Amino acid sequence: MINMIQYLEQNPSMVTLLKEKKASLLGVTEIEKKAILDSFDEEYGSEGLIWI
Secondary structure (H helix, E strand, C coil), X not given: CHHHHHHHHHCHHHHHHHHCXXXXXXXXXXXXXXXXXXXXXXXXXXXHCCCC
């Protein structure tokens, strides 16, 4: 999962496509997908989260 988040950080356009449901994350549950997308929301900010 860390690699996926790093990839999305380097490719913010993919986050937009995921939010618009024009792309998907294979092998990721809906709950995991929501957590990932929530971490990229401006309201939360990805800098405040720690991924272990």
